[in-house]
Amino acid sequence: MKTEESAWPGRCGYITGRDRPWTGSGPVRGSSAVDVLIIGAGMAGIATALALLKRGVRSIALVEADTPGAGASGRNGGFVFAGYSLANDRLIRQLGRERAASLHGWTRDSVGSIRQRIDDLGIACSVNDAGVVLADWFADDQSLRDFADRMQSELSFRLEYLEPDALKKQVNSERYGAGLFEPGSFHFNPLEHVLGLADYLVSQGVRVHERSPVCQIVRASRHGETAWLVKCGQGSISAGQVVLTTGGYDRRLRPDVQRALQPIATYVALTEPLGERLIRYLPRPVAVYDTRFAFDYFRPLPDSRLLWGGRISIASRSPSSIRRLLARDLARVFPGLAGVRFEHAWGGWMSYARHEMPLLGQSADGLWFGLAFGGHGMATTNLAGEVLAEALCGQRERLDAFTSWQPVWAGGGLGRVAVQGRYWCLQGLDWWREHRLPARKK
């Protein structure tokens, strides 16, 4: 089966220190059976397998169309921070203060547990604990302070306010005013992370089948009991429980759930090594995003390259067009870096539901899903893995907390056009806000 991933011309430019392509249990061949089969070895699938293993489930297989992390989980910006794609203020409006605080708190716990697991399992993934900073694009310090106060009082979510001068000591750009630092957040090489976790799973006896695109899931009978039969090109696996974690890369296996998804692209590029120059612009190695809806995000890599990301679109773009767009964005923030060469440029598909919250649940007896993490997927996929594993082991309380967000139809092709239109409108609003506030408000 041809996945949408193969539509990407841009190979991911993360360096992993591995001299050979990742190999696990090999492609699926013949027929076999497991208790739990997970489709898609991105972070949602891997985290589900890890959480099941922790709960004593040992008969697990992961089936991946390419290699682990070939989708968004291995090609993202590497920011690990709290929250969902749905903005915190909207989460509070939808759920009320108490429930929103609890759901947000789970993502903060998830950031902490990802960080702890990296140490516990010795995953080499270039972690940088300098953390993540939100930088103010609109010269509107008061709004930023108000936001931090609101997050503290409504969600018990602590953000440290950085005066413009303090932010400048971390990010040397005239573009920004004040900033908010998120304690506990960090950034890392997401591809090394996901591959390291896949290695760990294999070492624990979990089958991780690479290069095995699933083409069909059907009901079958196994030893007189109904099970699911998951078919790949050269073989099949039957399982009592199946978990679908295919991100924005498949919408055909279970249309009843996947019709609720819109695959949305976003882009990343890596500069050439900048040496000492980089420290001039990023005196502290923080990861930065800004307060616009259509924000830029960037972070320094250990070898002095700058990772630059941004833009969303319903279309895949060529690496040269990604380079062109992101070079313009980079020069607006750091005019002194105009003209630096981007060595790599690539994109990836995120999956969004209309409500911008993850889709976690069960679509039939023994058929589970964990999808739609949008652009805020590192902490939330890990959380989803825990929540799904709890439910598979009979504890459904946290899964039930997500049932407010059902897989409602995302509008197909027209829905995609609407998403692009909304993005452009919000970009226009960013522009209006920027030009409406010419002087810094204190």
Ligand SMILES: Cc1cc2nc3c(=O)[nH]c(=O)nc-3n(C[C@H](O)[C@H](O)[C@H](O)COP(=O)(O)OP(=O)(O)OC[C@H]3O[C@@H](n4cnc5c(N)ncnc54)[C@H](O)[C@@H]3O)c2cc1C
């Ligand atoms: C460029 C980019 C930058 C981002 N930056 C950040 C960031 O800095 N921080 C953050 O928190 N989030 C970020 N995100 C979002 C985050 O990466 C995603 O939300 C998250 O990785 C989604 O994980 P997933 O496991 O659901 O999907 P994926 O990682 O996409 O995994 C799905 C997997 O399923 C496999 N698959 C699909 N169909 C089949 C099939 N039929 N058979 C077998 N396998 C199949 C795919 O090959 C893929 O490996 C970014 C996303 C992108 C694209």
